[in-house]
Amino acid sequence: MNTEKYLVRPDKPIRISDLDPNDSSEFEGKKKAGQAALKELNKEIEELQELLYAEGKKRLLVVLQAMDTGGKDGTIRAVFEGVNPQGVRVASFKVPTWLELAHDYLWRIHSQTPRKGEIVIFNRSHYEDVLAVRVLNLMPEEVWSKRYQHIREFERLLVDEGTVVLKFYLNIDLEEQARRFLARLEEPSKNWKFNPGDLDDRALWGDYMLAYEDLLNKTSTEWAPWYVIPSNKKWYRNLLIATIVRDTLVGMKMQYPAPPADLEQYYQRVLEMVQSYEEKEPEEE
């Protein structure tokens, strides 16, 4: 798959309306084949995460942004299925607490960045701070317009200090959103996810798209680029993101830590230990 096609190049601004949320052109098969391919990627990601954790030197930050029902939760589940929960942490940024509001908007973000050996997924992120505040006029332009630079430079810091940053905008359209709202309303166990206020945002869809477009163009950098992921088809969204995550982890060229010196000596010692127990069948695992 040519995933580069979905990159926002720093020197080449995109328009969201030019990008097809239904696109699935980089995969030859259909849904079933795509899901099977995802299973293989899940296994690879699982092994690569184990290696990242074992090496304990590098960090991976995955940022997910989308409109309501865009599929952030579903992506997290599908892409990181089976990965050891010990090495992957999800940070969800909701309405800020008073303590968070008492600091600058990057304070709570910074505190959740990954430590060495860890993958952290941001479910929403600092990018919310240039979205609703702008569309709903909650802050003067003078305040939010300065934030693009803060964010670029904040991410530069993370990357310079050894974190790899991947950013995904899950691109769905109004029609798909309506279908997904309907699914929430039809299925009793999903009703709780439906928030009537979400319908109001539909009226502001165009404004949100402009805010997203601006954000994507202003903060897609060489060190922390954005991908716009066509997301009407969930299977394609998952496959694309899993491919990029896998490729990124491979590119981080991690290695298992060297075994202890005298490994052979320890091996002999433990082997004798095991043999010293009365001969019997090894326990089933």
Added chain:
Amino acid sequence: MNTEKYLVRPDKPIRISDLDPNDSSEFEGKKKAGQAALKELNKEIEELQELLYAEGKKRLLVVLQAMDTGGKDGTIRAVFEGVNPQGVRVASFKVPTWLELAHDYLWRIHSQTPRKGEIVIFNRSHYEDVLAVRVLNLMPEEVWSKRYQHIREFERLLVDEGTVVLKFYLNIDLEEQARRFLARLEEPSKNWKFNPGDLDDRALWGDYMLAYEDLLNKTSTEWAPWYVIPSNKKWYRNLLIATIVRDTLVGMKMQYPAPPADLEQYYQRVLEMVQSYEEKEPEEE
């Protein structure tokens, strides 16, 4: 399965040497059947966790303690396989940082307890603070002997304020530990997990068992009881713990939040929205 058999009753002290780490008597089948049963439990736990998260009122804390190779990591993976990483967090307590050491030993523990709707798994815990410090004489008895009461009362606080606390001691024997060390030494990608220092602890096994026995008897309370899980057989360990976690979640009697009032009205509105788009097949999920 009668899981109560593995409870440490506050009024009935146990001796670890009386408990068989090879026991698998509460399950009629063998390994294969046990693994199949686990898959079913995984699905139930996945759904129950979704409900816990949706309701957003209760909290579950799972404490795992064991000797080296006891299977804490494997338990986490096996029992919480497939659960949404967003609602489950693993807190690993390793060598304390200077900031942690600058506070009392429960400070770092308290900060990691679950929030509403969350499951947190402690991979090691505050119980380490009555183990090595005692066995290796790192602190005077006067210091560590007071901690059992601190811990009982700390857990009482958590439970009184709405957290359910489950504590599992994964019981393996010296022979099984030797086998597991050997497995780490035989498999190159596992070599990094082998720490020669771990062999030294084997010489102190008896002292550790006494320290565990004391801890289990002193801190198994009505509100936060200990289970001693026979853990030589990994499949049985996983099955037992998954059963207890499932039963505990069921017992928490959670409910999905009430849907918004006027659900029917919103349903009609969204249905019309969807119908207004030109008639076409719904996108594949």
